[in-house]
Amino acid sequence: MKYVNDTFYRLINEGAQNRELVEEMKKEVDEFLPSFSDSPDRLSRWGHYYFCDDDGGRLIFDLNSPYKHRCEVCGKIFEDQVFDGVWVYFYRNKAVIMALVSAFIYKATKEKKYFDYSVAVMEFYAGHYKEFPLHNKENLTGESYDAMPWGCGRMMPQGLNESIVAIRFVQTIEILRDELSREFLDLMYHGMFREMYALLAPQATRIHNISCWNLSAIGVMGLAFQDQEMIDFAFSSEFNIRRQLETGVTKDYFWYEGSIHYNFFLLEGIAYLFLFSRIYDYDFGRTGTEILQNMFVQAYDYAFDNHFLPNPNDGWPNLNLKTFSYIYHTAARAMGGDSAVANLLKNIEASDSVRTALPLSEPYYCNNRVCLEQLLFNIDFDYGKFTPVKQKSRNFPKSNYVILRNNTWNGFMKYGLNGKSHAHPDIMNVELMCGDHRISRDLSNAGYRARLCNEWHRKTLSHNTVCWNGKDITSISPGECLYYDENKVTAKARNVYEGIHYTRTMQITEDSFLDDFWVESEKDGVFDYAFHLESGLCLEYDLELEDGDLGFQENGYQHILETKRVKTKESQVVLHVRTEDAAWSIRIDLQENQRLYLLKTMDNPVNQRRNTILLRSTGTSPHYHLKIMLETKQ
Structure with missing residues (x-):
């Protein structure tokens, strides 16, 4: 076998679309390589620095601006020697890539x-x-x-x-x-x-x-x-x-x-x-x-x-x-x-x-x-000739993941960790899709040296799980799947915090997503269940609200943008969520010693805003129940 497909030269030149691609590549190479210049005296710096501390947006690598670096989200311009060094890193990466592309063009x-x-x-x-x-x-x-x-x-x-x-x-x-x-x-x-x-x-x-x-x-x-x-x-x-x-x-x-x-x-x-x-x-x-x-x-x-x-x-x-x-x-x-x-x-x-x-x-x-x-x-592949692969519900117990699927919903849950490397403190986190609509996703993170990566994206509160006493989850251990079928899963994680255990059931039907979350605790405390809605979803309700204060000022709580407490004595609250072509209702059961808060929190990048449902329990061993129902679909 050779590195380049034997049919490459013939097929790259026979197809008009392929020739157009080559012409596009030429423009990029001709813009960069004729003026290529570098020196060992220029020290490169880590790419994870190249993010805006204000909103987590990546700074724009501009070939013509090695000393001024603009955020792609807010437009703020930074002047800093560290960013200058990251520019060198991007420049060299560009040079290496363009050398590869230039070789491709020559071959074509x-x-x-x-x-x-x-x-x-x-x-x-x-x-x-x-x-x-x-x-x-x-x-x-x-x-x-x-x-x-x-x-x-x-x-x-x-x-x-x-x-x-x-x-x-x-x-x-x-x-x-x-x-x-x-x-x-x-x-x-x-x-x-x-x-x-x-x-x-x-x-x-x-x-x-x-x-x-x-x-x-x-x-x-x-x-x-x-x-x-x-x-x-x-x-x-x-x-x-x-x-x-x-x-x-x-x-x-x-x-x-x-x-x-x-x-x-x-x-x-x-x-x-x-x-x-x-x-x-x-x-x-x-x-x-x-x-x-x-x-x-x-x-x-x-x-x-x-x-x-x-x-x-x-x-x-x-x-x-x-x-x-x-x-x-x-x-x-x-x-x-x-x-x-x-x-x-x-x-x-x-x-x-x-x-x-x-x-x-x-x-x-x-x-x-x-x-x-x-x-x-693979230029000779017939891309129209393949066997469609329909994905199914799957449990991955050694990876602590499960995904449930039906014709309407996809629900993903992470119920443990296999160590601390690259881990987020979010055991029992869920992500949810309804058709092509993302209802709730994990933010992942900005670059590791970005302030908000470590103050928000890597915090328990920014995920769909339960936070105890305003602190980040401490466990880095695997969880256990207690029950699984294609529509329902129950998983348990022990000592998520020392002496505090989580059990979560996620279930999908054709028109609903059900979430049951149990906490077993040997300690009193404040337990905050968070469920974040995507920034593109509009949240509506007929509820009386008052200004609220969750009390904590670190581990992400300092970055909550707006806190409203729902004034109700009812044991059940219904919220409504919609986009241009679909609508859902969210039914929340309120247990004794539970209060409902509606928050505005940051997305990734953080200039976008999410609506966040937060259920606060005090005492020991709370239970949370939430049901999302598809109301209309066009």
């Missing part, structure tokens, strides 16, 4: 300048690689690989990003390999890839998504240059890639860190290694191959019917399967056009959903529609 058109552009970028970085200082995302530097802090990069602010650079440069080389000189390949190998190996190998020290990227980069470099030491390290070292898959993937084929974004991010790195093992006829291993294939199948099953993805734990908001179609294209190339993964890919491409882009480490999509992988690998 044989226009020599695009070959020269790619080679010039790679020659610069390989020729100066050892001049780039060893530094990590905390801006700590090191004089040698032996003395460097963990997580270092050279071009990039961390070894993770350096691994991505390594793989993208090898991809570029594979496209151009037949026409590259021995001198150039020696420069890339000795000047860069052997140095990258020395940098990355000491960082592959645990079962973690970053180690997987380090190992994948080492393996891809090793296979492409037939370096047995690198190959052996990737596949046989203490925390080798096979062990990562066999240990880090749960029995229901989800990465243990519990983030759907990181599940796909991990699959991206390993899919490249898997593909290069096929290209260079290296035995990836039967067990690892089976795990990898099942991970792609299960990842499709985690998605809602409209291909949006649930978003527990760290990640980015509003992701869908098309966000990650490039990874399915890579795996389909390696596994073959008749594989189950290729069929899922065709289901994804046939969807009418619009792709959501990633804010960091974004792969290349032309017009956010067509990725390079689709054209390089």
Whole structure:
């Protein structure tokens, strides 16, 4: 197998649509690469800094503005050396991506300048690689690989990003390999890839998504240059890639860190290694191959019917399967056009959903529609010929997730954790879809160094669960599924806080969603049940309200925008929710010692507002009951 599909040149030039895509790519390359200029004196900084503290919006990477950085949401302009360093990170990532795209254009058109552009970028970085200082995302530097802090990069602010650079440069080389000189390949190998190996190998020290990227980069470099030491390290070292898959993937084929974004991010790195093992006829291993294939199948099953993805734990908001179609294209190339993964890919491409882009480490999509992988690998696929895959209700007990489906509703619940890495304190959180309407979703988060990521997005209160005494949930342990069928699930989590246990039942019928939440506590306290409604939903009610005060001033409570208490003595309250084409009623049963509050809270980005239902109980062991009923549907 070759990296580029044998039919690529013919088919890319036969189709008018494909030729148009190439012309669009030319415009991007011609705008950037003729003026490409970089220096080892410019220190890169961590991409997670590049977010607005006011609203969590990402700052705009503007090629012409290296010292002024504007928020994409509020428009505020920031001037700061840290942001200047992040601009350098984005610039280098852009250079690496454009070198790859330029190689693609040369392969499609044989226009020599695009070959020269790619080679010039790679020659610069390989020729100066050892001049780039060893530094990590905390801006700590090191004089040698032996003395460097963990997580270092050279071009990039961390070894993770350096691994991505390594793989993208090898991809570029594979496209151009037949026409590259021995001198150039020696420069890339000795000047860069052997140095990258020395940098990355000491960082592959645990079962973690970053180690997987380090190992994948080492393996891809090793296979492409037939370096047995690198190959052996990737596949046989203490925390080798096979062990990562066999240990880090749960029995229901989800990465243990519990983030759907990181599940796909991990699959991206390993899919490249898997593909290069096929290209260079290296035995990836039967067990690892089976795990990898099942991970792609299960990842499709985690998605809602409209291909949006649930978003527990760290990640980015509003992701869908098309966000990650490039990874399915890579795996389909390696596994073959008749594989189950290729069929899922065709289901994804046939969807009418619009792709959501990633804010960091974004792969290349032309017009956010067509990725390079689709054209390089699978340009000969018949995308109209596939077996439709209808997703079903599924319980994933080793991953602490469950999704219920029927013709009307999709309900997702997270009932535990497998550790603290990338975890949010939101055990028993739920997300809810009704048809194509998102009723309530997990916010995920902004960049990790953004103020509101840590003051709001990563707080218990911003999720659909129960908060005790204004504090964040402390458990990082798995939960237990007590009952499951295709329409109903009951799960339990013990010691969510010490001595406090949660049990939640989620049930769907054709016209309703039912939520029963029980708290067992050995302690008195204030228990706040929150259910957040999407910002696009209009909330209506005929209730008397008064200004309220929840009392707490930290752990997200300080960011509540408006607090109203419902003045009622009734044991049941009905709210109404609508959009332009659908309406729902929400029936809330009020127990003794419960008060109902209606809040305005922040979305992601936080310039959008959500209506939040908050039920406050005092005492011990409260029970909450909420029912959402579909009223009209057009």
